[in-house]
Amino acid sequence: MAKEKFEEALGKLEEIVKRMESGDMSLEESLRAFEEGIKLARLCSRKLDEAERRVEILLKQEEGLVVKPFQVEEE
């Protein structure tokens, strides 16, 4: 679940909401769907709130590729 792409999670959430709104689900099914939907919504929120963005630059050094913070030169 942790590696799940935001878009997939959002897509699944939309799918679940649509299916529930169509109204032809059993109670058990809809309970399961609801539970999963709430989980997905929470996951999506978390992904949106995740860590501050990093801007990095890819550099080639002797030991190979290195990722370093990138400083934007302001004008």
Place this chain on the structure above:
Amino acid sequence: MKQIFTVTELNENVKRLLEASFDALWVEGEVSNLRRPASGHAYFILKDEKSQIRAVIFRSLPVARQFPWARPMQFELEEGMSVICGGRLSVYHPRGEYQLIVEVVEPKGLGALQKAFEQLKARLQAEGLFDPVHKKRIPFLPQRVGVITSPTGAVIRDILHITARRFPSVDILIAPVRVQGSEAPPEIIRAIADMHAVGNIDVIILARGGGSLEDLAAFNDEGVAREIFRSRIPVISAIGHEIDYTIADFVADLRAPTPSAAAELVMPVKKEIVASLETLRSRLINCMLRMGEKVQGKVTSLKGRLRDPRRAIHDFRILVDDRTERLMLSLDHVRAMQRPKLLNLEIRLHHATPISQIRDRQLALESLRKSVIAGWQTIVGRLRMRMETSAAVLDTLSPLSVLRRGYGIIRTLPEGIIVKNAAAVTVDSKVDVKVSSGSFHAKVTEVKQE
């Protein structure tokens, strides 16, 4: 004294002379008889209206030492093309032929770059590199965006600015490259490979500011185009201004008109996503609440429809009664149907009775009996008359009439045997003597034999 060359000597002399005199030259003409054998070299004839010369381009075009200013050839020769060839003359002495070793070719008319661009575009298109089926989908919300561009200048600043504004928590990884000059294509190719090596990159933006066709040459490079095609990460091209199209634009999964537009295409606005997520969440909860109500309602309605099983038994009882009644009715019906039939049979049976025949026979029998009796009396009467006649006759013959005439019949006693012979009696035996009017017993006193 005549100087006599061998053929070899002559050709070697000519070779020396020609190759020394025509070490570097430009010739213009039209390409014809173009052939490319398996070796990969190109052989053709360069001609004008009146004359022609053999020409060859070796596959690995040697660095044009005589033409250090010239670029490597960027387009493909075509039959009938008007070109300017830079090279030198060479004699192929085994055959005594000379030809032009071409090191640089430039098309006449169209600029070389434009021609190269069009040819490469047509070729890659024919190969299917631009085919929409190969276009990968751009992820809706990438977590990490790779940007291949110059680390300095307006392009990277615009991209960083826009992504930060739209979605402040998305990581950006910049692969710095030169975007101009002969080093640019290999650097761009390597940067795309590096993005794959680093991993976790959801989408690549390949960006450069505007410029002339010359400036954008690196993005018209075949190697760059093929690397973009090969990339497993979706690539958005954002090169030059809106009007500039490069080969990279055609082969990329999405073309953005400008680098800023690329940043906008790749980054949704966070606020909008948060809002739509909120909407989804509330829809989800509403659904669940409605589901609960619906189920509750259903339970209530079903409970109302649940029935006392005794009612069912009553129903069955009524049903059984009803069926029984119908059974009886049907039996009566059958009876009613059968009665006339029975009656009819009785009548017919009655008609068919043998009583009258019996009576007839009785009457016949009676009459026969009477006949028999009458016949019998007739016969008896007749017999009696005959008997009476015979009795009269007989009477005359009867022993009784003999007795009346004084004879007697002697019988032994007690045997009663008529004595016809004296020997039949003994002295002192008793005998019965019958006479006409009766009889008397007598005792034998003497027997005399005659």
